[in-house]
Amino acid sequence: xxxxxxxxxxxxxxxxxxxxxxxxxxxxxxxxxxxxxxxxxxxxxxxxxxxxxxxxxxxxxxxxxxxxxxxxxxxxxxxxxxxxxxxxxxxxxxxxxxxxxxxxxxxxxxxxxxxxxxxxxxxxxxxxxxxxxxxxxxxxxxxxxxxxxxxxxxxxxxxxxxxxxxxxxxxxxxxxxxxxxxxxxxxxxxxxxxxxxxxxxxxxxxxxxxxxxxxxxxxxxxxxxxxxxxxxxxxxxxxxxxxxxxxxxxxxxxxxxxxxxxxxxxxxxxxxxxxxxxxxxxxxxxxxxxxxxxxxxxxxxxxxxxxxxxxxxxxxxxxxxxxxxxxxxxxxxxxxxxxxxxxxxxxxxxxxxxxxxxxxxxxxxxxxxxxxxxxxxxxxxxxxxxxxxxxxxxxxxxxxxxxxxxxxxxxxxxxxxxxxxxxxxxxxxxxx
Numbered sequence: 001x002x003x004x005x006x007x008x009x010x011x012x013x014x015x016x017x018x019x020x021x022x023x024x025x026x027x028x029x030x031x032x033x034x035x036x037x038x039x040x041x042x043x044x045x046x047x048x049x050x051x052x053x054x055x056x057x058x059x060x061x062x063x064x065x066x067x068x069x070x071x072x073x074x075x076x077x078x079x080x081x082x083x084x085x086x087x088x089x090x091x092x093x094x095x096x097x098x099x100x101x102x103x104x105x106x107x108x109x110x111x112x113x114x115x116x117x118x119x120x121x122x123x124x125x126x127x128x129x130x131x132x133x134x135x136x137x138x139x140x141x142x143x144x145x146x147x148x149x150x151x152x153x154x155x156x157x158x159x160x161x162x163x164x165x166x167x168x169x170x171x172x173x174x175x176x177x178x179x180x181x182x183x184x185x186x187x188x189x190x191x192x193x194x195x196x197x198x199x200x201x202x203x204x205x206x207x208x209x210x211x212x213x214x215x216x217x218x219x220x221x222x223x224x225x226x227x228x229x230x231x232x233x234x235x236x237x238x239x240x241x242x243x244x245x246x247x248x249x250x251x252x253x254x255x256x257x258x259x260x261x262x263x264x265x266x267x268x269x270x271x272x273x274x275x276x277x278x279x280x281x282x283x284x285x286x287x288x289x290x291x292x293x294x295x296x297x298x299x300x301x302x303x304x305x306x307x308x309x310x311x312x313x314x315x316x317x318x319x320x321x322x323x324x325x326x327x328x329x330x331x332x333x334x335x336x337x338x339x340x341x342x343x344x345x346x347x348x349x350x351x352x353x354x355x356x357x358x359x360x361x362x363x364x365x366x367x368x369x370x371x372x373x374x375x376x377x378x379x380x381x382x383x384x385x386x387x388x389x390x391x392x393x394x395x396x397x398x399x400x401x402x403x404x405x406x407x408x409x410x411x412x413x414x415x416x417x418x419x420x421x422x423x424x425x426x427x428x429x430x431x432x
Contacts, residue, residue: 009136011121017041020079023064024072024096025086026051029110031058033084033120038063045080047072048087072096077103082118086110122150126157160216196223196270198297200290202283202309203231205316207387211235214307215279223274226265230281230312230413244269259289263296270302286311287337287356311335313354316386316415320393321425324352329420347373352419359414363402369418374398379422384414393427 021037023030026048034055037044045067051059058064068076072092077083077099083106085096090111097115100107109116121134122143133150135142156162199218204210211219211232219225219235222243227233229249236245246265248257262278269276284290284306297304313335314324324333333352334345342365345353358365359382370376376399384392396404398418422428 009134011132011134013130014040014082016081018043019081020045022047022067022077022080022083023086024048024076024083024093025088025110026055026066027086027088028052028054029088030084030086031055033086033108033110034058034064036120037084042082047076074099077105080105082106082108084108084110085116122146124150124154124157126154131157158217159213160218160220162220194271194273195302196272196274196276197303197305198266198270198276198278198293199305199307200278200284200293201280201307202288202311203228203235203279203281204309205312205319205387206230206232206281208232208234210310210315210387212307212309215309218275218277218305218307219279221275222277224269224276225279226262226276227279228281231279232281235279259292263293266293266297267300267302270297271300280309281312282315283309283311286313286335312386312413312415313356316383317354317381317417317421319386319391320381320383320417320427322381322383322417322421323424324354324417324421326421326424329423333419342368343372345369345372349375349378349420352417352421355416355418357412358416359405359410359412362405362416365416366398366402366418369398374418378418379420379428380416380418381422381425381427382410382414382416384410384412386413386415388413393425395422395425395427 016037017040019042021042021044023034023037023044023046026046030046030048031052031054034044034046035058038058044064046055046059046064047068047070049070051066059066072087072095083096083100085093085107087093088111093109093111094115097107097109101117106118107116108118108120119134121132124131131150131153133146133153135146153162201215201218203215219239224244224246225236225239226246226248227236239245248262266276266278278293280288280290282288285308290306294304294306317324325331329350330352331350333354335354335356336342336345337356337358345351353369355365366380376397378398379395380398380401381393381395382401382405384390394401394404394408394410401416
């Protein structure tokens with residue numbers, strides 16, 4: 001059918017609880033339908049001369065009633081709100097359909113959709129909704145396509161790529177120290193009914209498609225999002241308009257909202273019954289002060305979950321083609337946020353150093369490393385705006401990288417990598 005052609009199908013939900021539904025047939029198709037009808041609360045009566053093993057089990061359990069141990073006969077439809085014909089015999093199903101038409105009872109004909117007046121869509125259950133997909137015409141019915149569409153929608157709801165608000169997923173129970181609620185594992189048991197929840201979510205290196213599935217699910221459920229400057233801010237365009245977004249982004253030397261105030265915001269909104277996502281760049285526990293925020297929330301009795309993200313210390317070098325470890329080049333790595341501790345970093349040639357937020361102090365850092373025994377010829381790279389629109393890699397040696405960075409006009413956010421692994425970068429290979 002074309003997009004503007006009228007559909008011959010009117011989508012409808014049926015409340016079948018306590019209502020009689022006749023199922024004609026005792027095979028596997030009928031057994032599958034019997035279970036779903038019974039799950040919906042229907043009184044399922046079966047007419048069939050024989051039953052398959054699964055249907056026999058349903059009868060033995062009292063889930064359905066084997067009303068007549070024979071072929072279908074006129075009169076069996078009396079009192080039925082719905083009939084499902086699944087005998088496997090096209091002529092027998094047609095007789096059921098004809099009787100249903102005469103008695104104004106909707107009929108599902110398993111073997112011939114055109115002969116019926118109703119059919120069952122592809123169904124998925126998610127949270128508090130039921131997703132059903134069906135074709136718009138009996139003649140053009142394509143069950144396999146409906147199933148593919150159903151599956152795609154269900155995946156989108158579960159992984160958060162369909163930003164549809166639903167009942168907030170409470171933080172999950174986990175081992176002590178991971179940030180999830182402890183004790184019973186059920187936040188509702190340990191918190192007042194009006195208390196919300198907090199999720200400290202690592203947004204990874206800032207690109208939207210590198211968010212974790214769990215991060216998207218929690219963002220879909222959030223009432224409040226408290227976001228950092230280097231978090232994947234494009235996600236804000238997908239949030240419903242009624243979500244409160246609070247920007248607490250910091251830049252070098254400029255912290256407009258101190259950490260104590262951020263902690264207070266988390267607690268305030270959660271105690272007001274809201275679901276709060278604290279969205280950070282990288283990982284909450286890698287120089288993200290996630291532990292401080294967790295302590296503040298737990299002290300207030302708020303169910304809190306920590307969702308890891310790929311730290312920029314690893315992901316940004318990856319964007320530039322630099323592994324932080326590599327057989328024959330590097331056996332380990334150290335991550336620092338400043339220049340004061342460079343004297344404690346192993347000076348071995350097979351150890352990688354990664355500097356976060358250190359562009360302004362790069363001359364001091366490189367000088368300190370050389371003074372501590374690092375070879376001035378050690379490869380070094382500065383990667384700006386990893387995974388961002390202006391990503392750029394400047395390479396040199398420990399002795400030259402600070403001057404090269406100044407000449408190139410390097411500006412934050414940027415990460416510096418020092419070590420033999422820099423030789424793996426395409427930027428190093430392409431040097432004149």
